[in-house]
Amino acid sequence: MIHPPLPVAIAVVGSGASDSAMKPVAETVGRALARAGVTLVCGGRGGVMAAAARGARQAGGRTVGILPGTGPDDSPPNPSIEVPIFTGMGQARNLAVVLSADVVIAIGGGWGTLSEIGLARKHGRPVVLLGNWHLELPDKVDDRNLVHAKSPEEAVEIALDLARDGPRR
Amino acid sequence: MIHPPLPVAIAVVGSGASDSAMKPVAETVGRALARAGVTLVCGGRGGVMAAAARGARQAGGRTVGILPGTGPDDSPPNPSIEVPIFTGMGQARNLAVVLSADVVIAIGGGWGTLSEIGLARKHGRPVVLLGNWHLELPDKVDDRNLVHAKSPEEAVEIALDLARDGPRR
Amino acid sequence: MIHPPLPVAIAVVGSGASDSAMKPVAETVGRALARAGVTLVCGGRGGVMAAAARGARQAGGRTVGILPGTGPDDSPPNPSIEVPIFTGMGQARNLAVVLSADVVIAIGGGWGTLSEIGLARKHGRPVVLLGNWHLELPDKVDDRNLVHAKSPEEAVEIALDLARDGPRR
Amino acid sequence: MIHPPLPVAIAVVGSGASDSAMKPVAETVGRALARAGVTLVCGGRGGVMAAAARGARQAGGRTVGILPGTGPDDSPPNPSIEVPIFTGMGQARNLAVVLSADVVIAIGGGWGTLSEIGLARKHGRPVVLLGNWHLELPDKVDDRNLVHAKSPEEAVEIALDLARDGPRR
Numbered sequence: 001m002i003h004p005p006l007p008v009a010i011a012v013v014g015s016g017a018s019d020s021a022m023k024p025v026a027e028t029v030g031r032a033l034a035r036a037g038v039t040l041v042c043g044g045r046g047g048v049m050a051a052a053a054r055g056a057r058q059a060g061g062r063t064v065g066i067l068p069g070t071g072p073d074d075s076p077p078n079p080s081i082e083v084p085i086f087t088g089m090g091q092a093r094n095l096a097v098v099l100s101a102d103v104v105i106a107i108g109g110g111w112g113t114l115s116e117i118g119l120a121r122k123h124g125r126p127v128v129l130l131g132n133w134h135l136e137l138p139d140k141v142d143d144r145n146l147v148h149a150k151s152p153e154e155a156v157e158i159a160l161d162l163a164r165d166g167p168r169r
Numbered sequence: 170m171i172h173p174p175l176p177v178a179i180a181v182v183g184s185g186a187s188d189s190a191m192k193p194v195a196e197t198v199g200r201a202l203a204r205a206g207v208t209l210v211c212g213g214r215g216g217v218m219a220a221a222a223r224g225a226r227q228a229g230g231r232t233v234g235i236l237p238g239t240g241p242d243d244s245p246p247n248p249s250i251e252v253p254i255f256t257g258m259g260q261a262r263n264l265a266v267v268l269s270a271d272v273v274i275a276i277g278g279g280w281g282t283l284s285e286i287g288l289a290r291k292h293g294r295p296v297v298l299l300g301n302w303h304l305e306l307p308d309k310v311d312d313r314n315l316v317h318a319k320s321p322e323e324a325v326e327i328a329l330d331l332a333r334d335g336p337r338r
Numbered sequence: 339m340i341h342p343p344l345p346v347a348i349a350v351v352g353s354g355a356s357d358s359a360m361k362p363v364a365e366t367v368g369r370a371l372a373r374a375g376v377t378l379v380c381g382g383r384g385g386v387m388a389a390a391a392r393g394a395r396q397a398g399g400r401t402v403g404i405l406p407g408t409g410p411d412d413s414p415p416n417p418s419i420e421v422p423i424f425t426g427m428g429q430a431r432n433l434a435v436v437l438s439a440d441v442v443i444a445i446g447g448g449w450g451t452l453s454e455i456g457l458a459r460k461h462g463r464p465v466v467l468l469g470n471w472h473l474e475l476p477d478k479v480d481d482r483n484l485v486h487a488k489s490p491e492e493a494v495e496i497a498l499d500l501a502r503d504g505p506r507r
Numbered sequence: 508m509i510h511p512p513l514p515v516a517i518a519v520v521g522s523g524a525s526d527s528a529m530k531p532v533a534e535t536v537g538r539a540l541a542r543a544g545v546t547l548v549c550g551g552r553g554g555v556m557a558a559a560a561r562g563a564r565q566a567g568g569r570t571v572g573i574l575p576g577t578g579p580d581d582s583p584p585n586p587s588i589e590v591p592i593f594t595g596m597g598q599a600r601n602l603a604v605v606l607s608a609d610v611v612i613a614i615g616g617g618w619g620t621l622s623e624i625g626l627a628r629k630h631g632r633p634v635v636l637l638g639n640w641h642l643e644l645p646d647k648v649d650d651r652n653l654v655h656a657k658s659p660e661e662a663v664e665i666a667l668d669l670a671r672d673g674p675r676r
Contacts, residue, residue, distance in 0.1 A: 006241055072175055099239050122622060134643035280455075281460045344579055344591060
């Protein structure tokens, strides 16, 4: 089936904890993505996800939240999610988050975020890291598409570059 | 977490076969949903899904396609999908299609559609049927939310009514 | 990859409600499957699933339960499940239940069971129905592999025949 | 529902590549797990998974393979899988692999394995690492249940200890 080029989408992943120190960083990333005309995809919950979505909406961008639960009662989307997707599949939804994006930006994060980095790279999605990540894997793995950024602005710039030549173009 | 009311979303499910006789019906349903300001959710593929999405886009509506594959190469969205979600989970994505809607409209369809009707009702989503469906289940099951409609216009009218009092409101 | 023939596995699906009148039927089915040397696959919960697994274990058969939750706390397997699989994916686990079998036997049941019938037939697994099922689908669909049985004994006999020529052989 | 204690199950995750240098290590791990009476859970494919399952079967142990595909045609289990589970959900099956075990042993591996480590720890399953893993996450995360082992024997010993007090006991 012929289809027009997909709209560029970038996923922001990170901790859902409400006290995450990375929230201002996430808000800046979300805003910059929206200004670049990019759809923000995230897990739809709080913390880094809520901050990124808030930034994106403030700049008039589109926000998609792919949630673990079966509906708003067991999985309320954060207030800045424009398109909520309820999967009912718990953390298996992490796969849909990364596949629905051209590139993934990880802003801090813990074990759930680690799983998203793994799933993204497994499926060829480049990953840009913000925060104190240090990942060394035993297998000889292609690292060119796992990039550390020093600021939210740099992360977005790198992500937009990678999206242009990404696996969905 | 407090969140604003979700935007009303209605899923259209049915055969992906390109020769489905239900395509004109689906296009009418999609158009009517868009005119009512409702987001169209579907499985993102061809046949009934493509026709419904085309109708919705013609009327300026929002269209979400929740796809089985891992990206546009193995799961190209139909040309009228505005927000493509790639799940990489095959037919397990049927669960996300129905959970992401207030009400499901089934327009003809086969086994995949039957699974969506079951998953929708299991999770309390009302289902409106168009086409020659006849479903009798052994368990005493609540039928009030499984409704037969006689025309695309009636299906949309019933669906909008059911959405207003639906499980996500 | 060459692999030895898969062990024959038959899924039993049906209501999880503890008051299901179909429990004696399910127990008979489970016992007969075990006597035929077949692995019983089910959703691992109560009602029909528990009765079928109990029957199978009484006859020394193998029982696999594919559960919706993330572990025994949120998804306790019934006491006759020998191999519990925790998916953490809610009702999306229904897909794994039917795909892990050569044939599916539906013993009564409601909406969840209906979704399993649809997913099974979508993927070419024959389905044997016990109880008051009446299913007519709009699409011209292959009905030869959707068979009504009149007794648990007949259901097992038909299922074993269908498994022999089934999609996994 | 009361249920008897679950049988102890340990997942072995790692590269599916047939040239993995970790295959002898995996075979030793599989054998030791079987001798301890533990069920081996894995992704059912080649490489490390096949080697671990082969070791387990040689010692008479039970082996469960949770596969990404819809059946033996698109997802042939390795020849040592006793109980094949077909999920049809691609890499989302990684969640079921780790949830179906008390503890996870990662033997080398790449991005898919990284996702399994993340999902395991997210759900409280301890992880034992063999091979050159170096993982530092930004969030303050509990590391006590992420343990490096120096040999296959040590990995199994640690895993058995952790299983005894694990999240499913």
